[in-house]
Amino acid sequence: MSDQRDVLEVDVLFVGGGPAGLAGALRMTQLLEENKRAAQDQRLGEISIAVLEKSSEIGAHGISGCVLDPRALQELIPDFKEKGAPIESEVTSDDLFYFTGSGQIRFPLLPPPLRNHGNYVVSLGNLEKWMGGLLESTGAYVLPSMAAVEGLFDGERMVGVRTGDKGIDRHGNRKPxxxxxxxxRAKITVLCEGVRGSLTKRLTPQLKLEEGRAPQIYATGIKEVWRMPQGRVPKGRVIHTMGHPLDSKTFGGGFIYGMDQDRWSVGFVVGLDYWNPTTDPHGLMQEFKRHPFVAKLLEGGTLHSYGAKAIPEGGYYSVPRLSWPGGLLCGDNAALLNSERLKGVHLAMKSGMLAAETAFDALRKGDFGAEAMAAYDRRVRGSWIWSELTKVRNFHGHTRMKKLAEAGVKPTTLEETQRRYDNARTFTKVNDVFHSGTKHDEDQPSHLLVADTDLCATRCKEEYGNPCQHFCPANVYEMVPDGPAGGVKLKLNPSNCVHCKTCDIADPYEIITWVPPEGGGGPNYLDL
Known part of the structure; x- marks a missing residue:
């Protein structure tokens, strides 16, 4: 048992093995390959690339809707189909429905942002696994089960990250x-942690990345994949819904996508700026599946997998500064998501590619200062990423004012839904967590840091009714009896956590901080 830390020196480090980090690393390998063919005096020497990923393997934490706009993928890998990209299906049909409590109305005309001709239904996790395999074949370092917990700095310049210790028990003592x-350590560190990245959250005040920007807006998405009897799923069918079970003050909606091999991708998204503190995104997802239209589609099927994630929906006005000396910010971590089109994977991939181009130029010049890194901000704003975000910059606020004339049904509460689960089509949070494949070492410190648990039992209970037990889609937070006087206390179940980050966002007192658990822990998503 040694205190000596291993040190790995690389040239370019991507923190996060999602679409941004993998696309960035792949683009970097392409640029280096092209550089080998350059004139002798213009060639770089050996350049090392690494991707750190907190999950047990690339793709294990990958979750998205996902109807992929292939624009970035085509730029990165023009022959992606020939190379075996795991495409479920090209989109074959598009529908938008308004749900009432017992029926639905099909929109005769589809809004242009929801037209998906030329797009593809995919599993993001499977796409990440494929991209990870391509990257490994280039000789780049792909390092799973390593969670970045601290930034390393030399003065104002970022020079890498420190990964989390392993082998510490729940009391903070070292195990054998x-x-x-x-x-x-790296010359350039690219943070691609996904939404509400824990390291990025720590560094943002220090680096003043959000100065002058609008506050971020978030939603939480719940997703399940269902296996159906043969011939029941028209692959490539894309359905979006609005209305029931949401009320007129709550933003969100449902989606149903036809996958290959007779599987439905079913999900529900709820804006986290809801008005009712007992709003339960998981419960709303279960209520969505009770709607006759959805229930008929799922009849005879079995639940295959479950997951959840937060979604950054602030868009154009919430995009932070994307660079600092030695560092860059990509993907969901940088709020690069088009909430009108319900898409962010293509923007994440493109941002990673632009980060790679910036890193390549910096390596050639040997300059990793603020101005050299700011070339990335300029690249993003000069690309189709910014054109796309600019077009939809007022979408979320506009829909807030319009309210979408929805159904007027109060959000489903925890108590209401739990009484009605049938464990055939609707499931408790605990049962759904089982289908997420989530595993953590039970004997480790909690990765959910609650600054003041007394506040949970008093002020939060009185003012909000302890919303953590509602907004968490994995039953991590429970309020349990405490003493004969009718008091309550917070009980944490961190081993249930599916790493969605909702608690870090939706806690009204901002006393919950999500930090990475021991590397390799968390969900093991299948086909999400």
Whole structure:
């Protein structure tokens, strides 16, 4: 048991093995390959690339709707089909329905943002696994089960990250298998942690990345994949819904996508700026599946997998500064998502590619300062990423004012839904967590840090009714009896956590901080 930290030196480090990090690393390998054919005096020497990923393997934490706009993928890998990209289906039909409590109305004309001709239904996790395999074949380092917990700095310049220690028990003591986290040092560090990245959250005030920007707006998405009897699923069918079970003050809607091999991708998204503190995104998803239209589609099927994630919906006005000396910010981590089109994967991939181009130029010049890194901000704003975000910059606020004339049904509460689960089509949070494949070492410190649990039992209970037990889609937070006087206390179930980050966002007192658990822990998503 040693205190000595391993040190890995690389040239370019991508923190996060999602679409942004993988696309960025792949683009970097392409640029280096092209550079080998350049004139001798213009060639770089050996350049090392690494991707850190907190999950047990690339793709294990990957979750998205996902109807993929292939624009970035085509730019990165023009022959992606020939190379075996795991495409479920090209989109074959598009529908938008308004749900009432017992029926539905099909929109005769589809709004242009929801037209998906030329797009593809995919599993993001499977796409990430495929991209990870391509990257490994280039000789780049792909390092799973390593969670970045701290930024390394030399003065104002970022020079890498420190990964989390392993082998610490729940009381903070070292176990026999204790292993200190490694320092991964890099000339350029690209943060691609996904929405509400824990390291990015720590660094944002220090680097003043959000100065002058609008506050971020978030939603939480719940998704399930269902296996159906043969011939029941028209692959490539895309359905979006609005209305029931949401009320007129709550933003969100449902989606149903036809996958290959007779599987439905079914999900529900709820804006986290809802008015009712007992709003339960998981419960609303279960209520969505009770609607006769959805229930008929799922009849005879079995639940295959479950997951959840937060979604950054602030868009154009919420995009932070994307660079600092030695560092860049990509993907959901940078609020690069088009909430009108319900798409962010293509923007994440393109941002990673632009980060790679910026890193390549910086390596050639040997300049990693603020101005050299700011070329990335300029690249993003000069690309189709910015054109797309500019067009929809007022979408979310506009729909807030319009309210979409929805159904007027109060959000489903925890108590209402739990009484009605049938464990055939609707499931408790605990049962759904089982279908997420989530595993954590039980004997480790909680990765959910609650600054003041007394506040939970008093002020939060009185003012909000302890919303954590409602907004968490994995039953991590429970209020349990405490003493004979009728008091309550917070009980944490961190091993249930599916890493959606909702608690870090929706807690009204901002006393919950999500930090990475021991590397390799968390969900093991299948086909999400």
């Amino acid at each position: 298998n204790f292993e200190p986290g490694a320092d991964v």
